[in-house]
Amino acid sequence: MNGPGRLITFEGPEGGGKSTQARLLADSLRARGLEVLTTREPGGTPTGEIIRDLLQNNLSGEPIRDATEALLFCASRAQLCRDVLAPALGRGAWVVLDRFTDSTLAYQGFGRGFDVAALRSLNDFATGDVKPALTLLLDLPVEEGLARAVSRSGKKDRIEQAPLDFHRRLREGYLRLAREEPDRFVVVDAAKPVPDVTADIARVVEARFFAR
Ligand SMILES: Nc1ncnc2c1ncn2[C@@H]1O[C@H](COP(=O)(O)OP(=O)(O)OP(=O)(O)O)[C@@H](O)[C@H]1O
Numbered sequence: 001m002n003g004p005g006r007l008i009t010f011e012g013p014e015g016g017g018k019s020t021q022a023r024l025l026a027d028s029l030r031a032r033g034l035e036v037l038t039t040r041e042p043g044g045t046p047t048g049e050i051i052r053d054l055l056q057n058n059l060s061g062e063p064i065r066d067a068t069e070a071l072l073f074c075a076s077r078a079q080l081c082r083d084v085l086a087p088a089l090g091r092g093a094w095v096v097l098d099r100f101t102d103s104t105l106a107y108q109g110f111g112r113g114f115d116v117a118a119l120r121s122l123n124d125f126a127t128g129d130v131k132p133a134l135t136l137l138l139d140l141p142v143e144e145g146l147a148r149a150v151s152r153s154g155k156k157d158r159i160e161q162a163p164l165d166f167h168r169r170l171r172e173g174y175l176r177l178a179r180e181e182p183d184r185f186v187v188v189d190a191a192k193p194v195p196d197v198t199a200d201i202a203r204v205v206e207a208r209f210f211a212r
């Protein structure tokens with residue numbers, strides 16, 4: 001069960017600035033004197049980080065099947081929810097999370113074509129009662145996000161190498177998820193410069209949690 005803490009998740013296609021903005025939001029929440037934890041998916045626990053490495057760097061040397069990929073993401077999530085998120089939220093901490101359940105729906109559902117309802121069940125199995133209070137969808141044209149991701153690392157990882165229309169499907173999928181849950185999702189225009197995006201997010205968080 002979610003305690004008095006708050007879970008804020010960042011979602012969106014590659015290179016939208018999730019990691020950048022998650023760090024900045026966490027800093028601004030800490031400046032309010034709140035206990036803030038930042039973590040990421042896949043990863044965030046020793047088991048999860050091994051799963052992350054396996055997924056992103058093809059450690060086994062064999063192609064990872066789409067079904068295997070979906071389950072590995074959920075396995076990382078199950079460990080994170082039990083060992084990190086539930087305890088933190090239970091003691092009243094705020095958690096800023098770089099990707100969560102919606103990434104599975106977008107990548108494995110809309111991207112790879114698995115049944116979205118089945119993936120929701122897998123997500124529920126993995127998360128138990130851990131639910132985001134707010135999901136910030138950093139939305140931008142796929143070409144722009146991929147170009148940013150490449151300029152950051154100089155190369156594409158396994159998922160970034162997927163064809164352009166995979167990335168287009170997942171952007172559209174994310175926007176659909178946001179339309180389905182307008183109370184939880186806020187779509188942020190991530191094509192703007194970093195400080196503008198940060199300011200837009202600060203306004204959303206202020207209105208949602210701190211306005212009186
Ligand atoms: N608003 C922005 N405008 C221009 N460049 C940006 C912006 N936000 C982030 N970047 C740059 O784009 C790259 C990707 O940003 P970041 O790693 O935060 O994105 P991400 O959404 O976490 O990507 P990924 O999905 O690959 O993890 C970084 O080099 C970052 O400095």
Ligand SMILES: [Mg+2]
Pocket residue numbers: 018019020098
């Ligand atoms: Mg990132």
